[in-house]
Amino acid sequence: MMSRSTIVVLAFAAGAAIFALGLSTTLQRAIGMGPPAKTAILPKPSAPELISSLLSMSDEQIKLAQIDLVDVGPAAIAKRLVVPGSVVPDADRIAHVSVKLSGTVAELRKNIGEDVARDEVIAVLESREVADAKSEYLAAGLTNDLQQDLSTRDKTLWDSRVGTEQQYLRSRNAAAQTEMRLKIARQKLLALGLGEKEITAVPKAPEASLRRQDVRSPISGRVAERKVELGTAVGRDSLETELFVVVDLSRVWVELSVASSDLPLIKEGQQVKISARGLTETATGKIVFVSPLVDKDTRTARVVAEMQNPDRMWRPGSFVTAAIALNERTVPLVVPATAIQKLDGQPIVFVRTKDGFEKRDVVLGEREDQTVEIVSGLTPGEAIAATNTFPLKAELSKPRDED
The missing domain is CATH 2.40.30.170 (Efflux pump adaptor protein, beta barrel domain)
Structure with a gap:
């Protein structure tokens, strides 16, 4: 039969066990009653990801990506x-086409915005004034031709001692006067705006063309203004004298x-x-x-x-x-500004290789508009990507799995 002390010890042990069953595992471990904690298995730190500086691209892929290539070299920076x-x-390239006589507009061959060539006919006028001047020129020409023939004949007679010197001198004086009248008539036509070729063609021109005068453009260019219409009276007496404005x-x-x-x-x-x-x-x-x-x-x-x-x-x-x-x-190396990208704060460019592109760190110098000087990092003659370089940077920045 157990003693009283033994029964007390057994009862205490049983109560302690029941109490321990109600505690959490954490508390049991804290008071030394729970099972030992298992060692936690932590993930192994991964090594820093390596970013390759090479991108493989074929010529066809570069073309599809619309990446333009340029060769780097020297240029001027200002x-x-x-x-x-x-x-x-x-x-110096504006012409106001005006008339120098009175008449009416018979033809308009050019309109606003049309191109014209130098000496091209852009309008035709009908004028009694020009008809009178041409008639005077024709008459002076006929008179001069006749008088020159008479002067030549009288000189031949005087040289042959058949005619008199007085007759020859009168004939020569008359020839000089008719020649002067012809020159004056010719100058009048020039003053009215006729050209050398037009004056030369007057004797052989049809009679109906005597009253007509071509208006030509003095320069090549485009008609910026047209100031008259068909039938408009132009010329003197406060009438419109400017027909067109031509601008080159x-x-x-x-x-x-x-x-x-x-x-x-x-x-x-x-x-x-x-x-x-x-x-x-x-x-x-x-x-x-x-x-x-x-x-x-x-x-x-x-x-x-x-x-x-x-x-x-x-x-x-x-x-x-x-x-x-x-x-x-002039600096040794320049590149387009569109060729520059930044990776981790460092300026880079993409140099064309036989297999694609290579990332190249560069040092920038002065910049002018869309051109940037390269102090170091490139060699003259190397080809680089000049446009659409951001996709190259994005592709280069993608994480790469370790082998």
Whole structure:
């Protein structure tokens, strides 16, 4: 039979076991009664992902991606002064086609906007004045021809001692007078606007054409204005004398407004880069005039630049921005600004290789508009991606799995 002390010990042990069953595993471990904790298995830190500097692309893929390639090389970089301006016609290439006689418009062969060539007939006038002048010229020509023949005959007779010297002298004097009248009649036709070829053709021209005069364009260009209609009376006595305005826009001027403080930097002959909002194309011009006068209200001076306009893209009246080259230097390497991307803050370009492109870190220098100087990182003659380079950067930045 168990003793009383033994029973007390067994009862205490049983109560402790029941109490422990009601505790959480965490508390059991805390008081030393639970099972030992298992060691946690942590994921192995992965190594830093490596980004390759090479991108494989075939020529066909490059073409489909619309990536343009350019060879890097030397170019001029300039510090420029940017000023506003407007396009105007070249003053030496504007022709006001006017008449120098009174008459009526019989034909209009050109209309507004049509191209004309130099010496092309653009209108025909009918005029009694020109008919009288042509008739006078024809009469003077016939009289002169006859008198020249008489003078030649009298000289032959006097040389043969058949005629008298007095007769020969009278004949020679008359021939000189008729020749003078012919020249005067010819000058009158020139003053009325007839050309050399037209005057030469007068003796053989049909009689009905005597009252008609062709109006020709003095320059090649485009008809900007037409100021008369068919049947309009033109000429003197307060009538309209200007028929057309012809403008040659193959070369235009750009009028610039330069602040007086910047005028010491501006010289004739400096290069100017012209751009306009809405146009991707730019043009290059040259300063041909710097006004010695400064506007008292705006404190700016008029500066004129001349530029070629073969495609007629630059229209008079358009507002433009002009960048005047103040100093210019040639640098060994330049690239288009569109070729530059940044990866982790470092400027890069993509150099064409036989298999695709290679990322190349570069050091940038001065920038002019859409051109950037490359101080280091490239070699002259290397081909680089000039457009659509962002997809290349995005492809290069994709995570690569470890082998």
